[in-house]
Amino acid sequence: MQPRIRFISQRFGISQNPHAWEAPDQSGWLKSALFGSVDVLSRRYCSHESKPIHTNMSRDEARKSLYLQARASSPFANPGIFMQFGKTRANIWTWDREAGAADLDLSSRNTVPESALHAPADGLVLRQSLDGYEGQAWRDGELMQSQWWPAEVRADQWSLFCLSVEKLGLNPVQDPVLLPTDYDRTSIPANDLPARSLLESVRISHWAVVAAAFILLPAIYLGLRYYNLSSQEARKQTELAALWQEKSTQRSAVAAINSALSKTQEISELFNDSHPLPILSRAIARVLDLGARVERVDYDYGDFRVMFTISENFDQSSLVRALESDPEITGVTLEPTGQNAFWNLRFREITMPAGAAS
Template sequence: MALSFFQTAEPTFLREDGSLVNAAGDPVAPADVKTLALSRAFCRFHNFRAPPGATASQIARAARLAGEAQAPFADTGRLILRASGGAAIWLWDKTKIAEIFGTRAVEAAPESVFAAAGEGWRVTEVLDGYEAQYWRDSALRASTWRRQHFTDDQWRLFVSSVDDAIAPAPASPPIAEKPLFDGASAWRRQQIKPPLTWADAERGAATAAFCAAGVAAFFLGQALRLESEAQAATRQAAEIAEALSADPRARRAESQLTLISRYRNEIETPDVLGAASDAFDVLNRFGLSPDDWGVDEAGLRITVLNADGAPVRDIVAALEATDSLNDVEPIFRGRGQGLEFNAALTAPRP
């Protein structure tokens, strides 16, 4: 596809095939690259929603934790953008950039953030395919990518994954738009940085242990009516609390520990939409399409009726090679009844 819709594009674009091009599609030498727009094919999107009442600083800290927990690659690049009531989290494989630039530092971001914001539901034409999006309050709330234009089933799957939509979704995929370039680079002003440092969290854990020890000693002394020991424990706890209150890093670490506990259950659930999308992509590579399917956090089930001659072992291997599926089991349902695949969903890495 032509890239002319990025009228005054500032970045260089990294395509899925590893080539570097400018806005007109002309090759660019790695030495000339200053800012890199990554093909949507390389990137994953997560919408982080904070609970009501969370402050801006709490949302920022929690979004960083969510970005760490959702990281799908050994060396994950991240871009976290503020949004009303939460954050937009972009993740990508940094090894794709290192293969071209080595150890040289290059500013990189998904191509999607260089395009002008939308509102409501839309499909955009991107470097190496198509991106379905849902926008609210000028912030991207949901996004998924396909090499080919979305089918009705794929569009319905995307729509069903957005549980907080206000605008009604079209019944069929909208005509793909060619987004205008956002020359103001508004995304740079929305960044949440720097990343969370785990050294502070470790210090907070030690702090909590010391405080717990002091409080436990105090109540044990009271229970045993050992007044002198209880008083000593009280003084010890007071000394610890006083020392910690003067240390801003310890206070920050305690706040981070609270957020870790608060969001653990929310961020460790399997990516249901991602699992279904991965399965559809695998079947499409083998020239197959699902006739019936279902997915939830318990697992994925897909039935293919016209599966005669399908390379079952290769399909199973490809499904298990995805980041979201494991324990894939093929079931032959009988002549004329097709082939069924059942799979467990892989939980995000802690």
């Protein structure tokens, strides 16, 4: 699909179809939204130069050099510039962006001079323009010189044009055939401006911006949602792994306590005396079973104090009941320490002969 084409001239104003025999383009707004638009500017408003391309320069260097020359030599203070490079020459059109009648728009940056749409010719030709007439001198498929007249060309005007192109080695044509206005709409030439200037000349359609927003915004939203869900899932996996590690550590601690309890029980029975470790191990096991974390243990002549941190679902009454049911434990108290989630468990040992406890 080609972009929407508008013609800007004094004769037709701004029109998609400057010629009466062309059918109106009803899809102009849709083309402009999807593929952009191109303004074809009448030769009337353009100043033309044809300059040789220096062979000792790269194409980028030549673009920059000719662009600066065009700005300096243009008769307009704020020129629009269109550059078209051929094999050996570059054609440069400039126009005044701030000129034009009230119903004309010459400030468009996506503008192509109508001469750039003409098919190559051979020698000297006279073409009918959107406004007036244009004389062109062609050699080897490249436009060498152009001149515009607002009305039908007189013989003396054409003779002067022929004299001006003799230095190009072209044979004069005394009676030129008037060529009709013909444009190659299937291939819109690109503006060979330097890279920076070309970026500055790009104009994005408002409709294209809206369409891009409708496409990009849902994609961005879904991408962020996916990222958030993935992050939450990763955090949950990390928390589960940490919880499993903590439970494994607690189970290992209980196993170690039970092993120590067994050894201590054997020693106590051997000496016919009680030892505080079995009582302490049972109390700590009760604390760990309820999901708490033991932080500190103190023992002083039959008095025990266990400091631990609790989880959100910690059942305090279950711990107290479990310890009060132990025949070797008495005076069970459970109270917060004043620090967040820290609790103190206190109880005393009931002195009794070794082996009497169940």
